[in-house]
Amino acid sequence: MSTLTQAAFARHLNVRPSYVKKLKDTGRLVMVSHTLIDVEASEARIRETADPGKVAVAERHAAKRAGQAAATMETKAAVDIQKPAKTAAEAGEPEAPEVPGTPDYQKARARKESANADLAEMEARTRAGQLMETAAVMAAVADAGATMRTHLATLPAILAPQLATMADENQIRLLLEDHIEQALGELVERLDKAGRDAE
Secondary structure, three states, rough: OOEEEHHHHHHHHHOOOOHHHHHOOOOOOOOOOOOOEEHHHHHHOOOOOOOOHHHHHHHHHHHHHHHHHHHHHHHHHHHHHOOOOOOOOOOOOOOOOOOOOOOOOOHHHHHHHHHHHHHHHHHHHHHOOOOOOOOHHHHHHHHHHHHHHHHHHHHHHHHHHHHHHHHOHHHHHHHHHHHHHHHHHHHHHHHHHHHHOOO
């Protein structure tokens, strides 16, 4: 395991230090300590969490960097011999911890696409009149319930005088059915109106 500081890692990747900071902030780097980066593990994590839509661009830039790096390495090899990098154990640094919840680009993108598809389906069904917002349904039910309650509450005052004069059971039944039917008709009318208003 080789380690580098953030600035050195930026040079290693041939990117700006601000990009390395962004990688660190988003959990895409494996930090050995507060300042040292595990190079191999971080490179692997960056590849795992990369946007697949940008792979071709990344490969093109990597090829360009590889050509530049080869030329630089030839020059350095002629000047001096590099010492092998110390391992984390030799440097007295703890091993890189496994970071739970590492961003997984593919899973996150799949969740986003699924949520977008669900929203589009709900919008289409709402426009087709198959779905209503919960608040609209609750308001319609409350309005219909209030109408029914008001109508039922007036029945004793309306029917009592009429029923007091009737002796025929058939007439009483017909009168009650008529008023109940009228109350149910108003209820259905209120609910239909709420459905039409929501479209």
